[in-house]
Amino acid sequence: MFDLGLKDKVVLITGGSDGLGYASAQLLSSQGAKVVICGRRGDYLKEKAQIISQATNNEVLDIQADVSKADDCKKLVEETILKFKKIDILVNNAGASAAGLFEDATDKIWEDDINLKIMSTVRMCRLTIPYMKLNNGGVIINATIGGGKAPNAGSLPTTVTRAAGINLTKSLANEYAKNNIRVNTICIGLIKSAQWDRRAGSDGVNELYKEMAKKVPMGKVGEENDYANLVAFLSSEKSSYITGTAINLDGGLCPVV
Secondary structure (H helix, E strand, O other), X not given: OOOOOXXXXXEEEOOOOOHHHHHHHHHHHHOOOEEEEEEOOHHHHHHHHHHHHHHHOOOEEEEEOOOOOHHHHHHHHHHHHHHHOOOOEEEEOOOOOOEEOHHHOXXXXXXXXXXXXXXXXXXXXXXXXXXXXXXXXXXXXXXXXXXXXXXXXXOEEHHHHXXXXXXXXXXXXXXXXXXXXXXXXXXXXXXXXXXXXXXXXXXXXXXXXXXXHOOOOOXXXXXXXXXXXXXXXXXXXXXXXXOOOEEEEOOOOOOOO
């Protein structure tokens, strides 16, 4: 295994019990990092943490939290610090697609999406950055989408909140570069995940992925490990001169760089 120098780094991943966050937690734990995952379903979260821990022979901390709620964000950071005394890497991964037509998007839909995708990231960064400053550096990785750069019709409010996430990434990178805190975002395209599985059902997911692949220049849908590999690289010192970037992980789907 290629050593990324992540042994004993403390990594906090929101939305870490499923899909892309779970794949990232598995890989980072296998690299020796102390991984913290959160999710809303306590028993399920604990089960997934135990699976990772047993597979990697490494400690994984599970904390039940809904990051769309300010108090839960505070609890998540406080419990992580209580256990590990520091946070080296924050992966703001939590989020679900909320793409629809403008006239169908109610105030509630907008408010829920802003809370889940923007305010959760703002709060988690605000709570975590002081500890990173005390530790003389850190890494923040925000999950966004290519649609935040080039939105399609019928993609609201997701593309607006993800565009804000890209802006936030660049703003924080500029502000905290002097503190050796690197901030980047991964603009996700069409990648296999638990969200798509739930949407299509086990019987129809393969057909869904085949149809989705037709939109992608590379002719395929990405794998969860494609995301996890990029998270691991951006978390490591191998990417020490990369900050303020919005990296498209989409097989060429996004029409802009």
